[in-house]
Amino acid sequence: MDVETTISKIDLAGQVSFEEAAFLLLYKHIPKRAELIAFSTRLSKARALPLQIVELIKTLRHARPMTVLRTAVSALGAVQEQQADRASRIDPRERLIARIPTIFATHHACRSGAALPVPHAGFGHSKNLLAMLGLAHDDLRVRLTDIGLVTQAEQGTGASAFAARVAVNAGADIFAAITAALGSFDGPGQGGAIAETAAMLKEIGSPDRAKEYVRKHRKKAGEDPRAQHLRAAAEELAAITRRGTTLEILEALHMLGADAGLRGWTVAFYEQLGIPEDLYLPMSAASRITGWLAHIDEETGGRT
Template identity: 40%
Template sequence: MHPVTSTLSRIFGVPPEQINDSLRFRSAESWDSMTDVELVVNLEYDLGGTVDLEQVERLESVGELRAFFDEQAGARGGQPPLDASMLAPALPRSLHTAPPEDAEAPVALGLAGTVLDQTRVSEVDLIRGQLSYRGYPVEELAGRAGYEEVAHLLLYGWLPDPGELRGFRSRLAEARELPAMVVSNIVQNCGSNTASVLRTAVSALAVAEETGNDPAAHLDVGERLIARLPTIFATQQAARTGRPIPRPNAELSHAESILHLLGLPRDAERVHLVELCLVLQAEHGCNASAFAARVAVGTGTDTFAAVTVALATFAGPRDGGAAQRLVQLAQEIEDPLDGAAYLRGRADAETARGGHPHTPAEDPRVRPLREAAQRFRATSGGSHILQVLDSVRAATSPTRSLRPDHTVDCYAAAIHHMIGIPTDLFIPMFAAARIPGWLAHIEEQRTRQGLMQPRLRYVGPRNLHFSPPPEPGFTRGGGKG
């Protein structure tokens, strides 16, 4: 079924067979500007990227909408959906057969909710609204443990004692400085997408180590990556804004260092906000990015490569990129309720695709982030983005909720925005928080020493026959043309 057909079927609540190319969907009494937003949300989900709302608003018929979708899919490297029978319509049915319906037991589409293995890294319970890092509920850590303590917990499996913590902090401080060749790479590409520069710089760190150009190569690779991700995106920000390349200060904590490297104020309230976001976003189970890192390291690849894969996955609009999209929307609209409608539409689109078979409880990380943002708003003049999020929280019913981890990222994004971090640095900031969790999954998977290699059931046509084209200069009848 074409994605446009299934989307309009859900919006109108009618069977798919009633959706045809000649239908002028805007003539329906129920169609309004919010329906356009819902339509765009669905199209973005299917296409895996943003869609121009103004272009969609100019489309009138289902046929025009399908043509638009197919054009967008082609431009993004995809192909318009095809019915299998279209692949070889001229072949007799006996030569063009599909796999038998009962060839194997039924399978679930995708891997969402599938238990693949066991873990000691974290426990995520969406139904009860619970999250713990190696047995510690996040409520026990937020506002009480520093980011360095949480990073040590995830990386090594236990909270450090005072001596271990001092040593860990000292090693992170020593590792913050980037190799010269990596700085040069960042500066040369400073005008590029921040997520792309970040993952490219991580790959460049691998090259620096291999070529003997990393002065901190004696330190653990995981500790180096935790320390350096903020230096990478802060270096890009300085280069593209004409500021001097920042130099790390070994006397600062990790949260203070991020503000220092970005040239932002380091008062106690801002440091606390950054620390809170780092702690609460440090880990969230085997989500898409962690799973991608596990798949990569299962092949025997190195940590740099596995983290690069995680970064590439995390930047997608259905993972860490969702919050950045929201903030961009909030900056473009005037009415917070429009932002709420956008998010509810995104949640409905995901639920319709089997995103959440059960109603999730509110993520335990939302409340401390929201309360911290509210307190800071009172002293910093307020935030339109926070108003959008509060509208979503107030208007969302138990059965129509934004994906829990997206809600957390959105409140973290509101905090980042209020303390002066540019919108396109949100994904790098989220990644700087999440890196200990990824590293924990990478090391755990490395101990498994096995490939993560699920199977796909083939459902396309079979028994097709190849007919070679005639040789140049000859007709099918055998004579020269």
């Protein structure tokens, strides 16, 4: 069963947790209750970073979050080669899913001078992610974060997924393949465009300036059906946070036929959650890792 067939089996966003979606992408079927509990437990046990990775992140505290994430993922491969990973019995795919949030949360703490985050064993994936970043992690935000992560989990064979496929096809290991995917995803032609979208929304500044911006830049409509899930999540949070300017700008663009699409509503959603702007891309990578791993499995016939 290929990746697209797996994803199309159900409308994932809003219907399943991130753990259920990740399991589906890795193992090609919806988990039974016992399977989901076991999978979630393994993710929880794999969250803590090896000491070598924590020390590496400390030395890179002034680097860009995506640079640190890419470097740390590559270094995890070296730690495994040295047989120094206490969680080595856990599938490396599951370790990567579990640890990407810990990597960028640890880096964020280092650069902020805060205490290093400790993964919460009793929390699900989304709740733990929010808690490690020091953000509110009530039931509403956890549910909406699940929706945000699931919405972006798999987006077809774009440049980043293709980079991962090329790497494993050449015989590279899974850590090298995900490093390649992260490097590609960081580019402005892929996930890096999220930063450009955030800058665009800042430049517009207010809904009444949207028409002038569209006239000058001739932005074309770019609707994405997946954006509806992030839009609904952002609007639900805005009712609580009262931070609505970005949502109003996006609505104005939509009315002008210049929809900012999935990236625009991703920015709005992360803003409502309180995610720092330079963590928007690592947050998206924490979601996309599941899709990349599914593409790797498809490319290798499951021999990862």
